[in-house]
Amino acid sequence: xxxxxxxxxxxxxxxxxxxxxxxxxxxxxxxxxxxxxxxxxxxxxxxxxxxxxxxxxxxxxxxxxxxxxxxxxxxxxxxxxxxxxxxxxxxxxxxxxxxxxxxxxxxxxxxxx
Amino acid sequence: xxxxxxxxxxxxxxxxxxxxxxxxxxxxxxxxxxxxxxxxxxxxxxxxxxxxxxxxxxxxxxxxxxxxxxxxxxxxxxxxxxxxxxxxxxxxxxxxxxxxxxxxxxxxxxxxx
Numbered sequence: 068x069x070x071x072x073x074x075x076x077x078x079x080x081x082x083x084x085x086x087x088x089x090x091x092x093x094x095x096x097x098x099x100x101x102x103x104x105x106x107x108x109x110x111x112x113x114x115x116x117x118x119x120x121x122x123x124x125x126x127x128x129x130x131x132x133x134x135x136x137x138x139x140x141x142x143x144x145x146x147x148x149x150x151x152x153x154x155x156x157x158x159x160x161x162x163x164x165x166x167x168x169x170x171x172x173x174x175x176x177x178x179x180x
Numbered sequence: 181x182x183x184x185x186x187x188x189x190x191x192x193x194x195x196x197x198x199x200x201x202x203x204x205x206x207x208x209x210x211x212x213x214x215x216x217x218x219x220x221x222x223x224x225x226x227x228x229x230x231x232x233x234x235x236x237x238x239x240x241x242x243x244x245x246x247x248x249x250x251x252x253x254x255x256x257x258x259x260x261x262x263x264x265x266x267x268x269x270x271x272x273x274x275x276x277x278x279x280x281x282x283x284x285x286x287x288x289x290x291x292x293x
Contacts, residue, residue: 098279100281112282115279123280166231166275169279171224171225
């Protein structure tokens with residue numbers, strides 16, 4: 068069964084460093100997303116991406132964040148200068164059409180120290 | 181804006197007990213509704229969905245009915261197993277033209293033998 072894959076599964080970084088979280092969405096999907104889940108809290112939307120551009124972003128997704136689809140298969144989330152409060156589980160997701168369920172990867176646990 | 185409210189957890193049950201996890205929503209128009217499950221150490225998996233009023237989603241013995249009159253989508257299972265222990269998230273996609281999932285806070289289910 069097709070699945071969304073994320074790498075790495077766990078990343079530890081020092082405050083102020085840049086990190087790139089990587090995702091390979093399901094191959095025929097057109098809509099891509101990043102969500103995050105701070106430990107013990109709800110899953111929060113960060114950004115959606117369609118047709119090579121951001122279609123919606125939340126207030127969390129400030130200038131420190133960026134997304135890119137550098138080739139036909141990868142979808143990345145970059146955090147330019149990490150803060151302690153960026154520590155969370157980051158989930159990539161994809162869907163094949165509008166207003167339908169998204170399929171999630173296993174997540175990348177980001178720990179900022 | 182759109183929102184989802186779930187009952188507080190944890191919900192603690194014995195094996196073979198009946199499960200109900202309450203979920204209500206606020207949204208304009210006719211959102212699509214979902215239940216996702218997160219097993220320990222894993223990502224989010226779609227459990228079931230319903231896209232219009234009075235639809236019943238079902239999977240793995242779980243079911244939920246889209247009730248527009250009460251804006252609810254309660255999750256039920258007739259006989260839980262230890263392996264059902266997980267965190268359950270109710271979510272919606274609104275029909276305002278954006279694709280993001282809006283999640284509830286999650287309800288942890290603990291099933292003991």
